């Protein structure tokens with residue numbers, strides 16, 4: 001299998017963490033890609049028509065895309081426990097919330113790095129940050145008991161989302177007002193799979 005990848009992408013990081021946690025890291029060849037909303041390399045488009053990464057190229061079926069599809073596929077492939085049937089709707093909903101944090105955070109990054117300076121909008125960036133704040137507060141008030149429970153794919157997604165906020169948007173201080181989540185994150189980032197995949 002080949003994983004179209006970028007070290008900085010929080011969505012790609014989710015996949016690498018799942019590979020590590022399920023013992024499959026050696027089964028994937030990493031193909032690096034530099035992709036932005038306005039510049040899609042051909043090999044990325046061939047695997048995902050929307051030009052987004054990660055994409056997982058398989059020898060025996062169509063390429064998979066969207067990190068949530070790939071992580072669930074890899075967990076099933078390994079007979080893993082990251083998507084437990086008994087809590088599946090909670091796991092998927094919290095993973096979706098974490099992915100939404102990543103979506104908004106990546107859009108802020110692109111606004112600053114890809115869009116020409118004169119076209120950039122602080123109103124728009126701050127609105128994206130508002131979505132992130134709302135998600136952080138919701139996790140801090142409603143999801144901490146889930147995060148305190150058995151390890152699953154939603155933990156990985158939340159950890160990767162928070163890691164990306166530290167990596168690209170540290171100056172915005174996401175920890176303010178979400179103490180329980182910040183404390184959980186402190187400990188979660190010490191997992192071997194998280195340390196091995198930290199963006200640099």
Ligand SMILES: N[C@@H](CCC(=O)N[C@@H](CS)C(=O)NCC(=O)O)C(=O)O
Pocket residue numbers: 008009010011035036037038040050051052053054065066067068099106
């Ligand atoms: N929903 C997608 C989001 C993936 C995504 O936005 N990836 C970014 C990199 S972090 C990307 O490929 N952006 C290029 C683009 O928007 O065309 C997933 O979960 O895989």
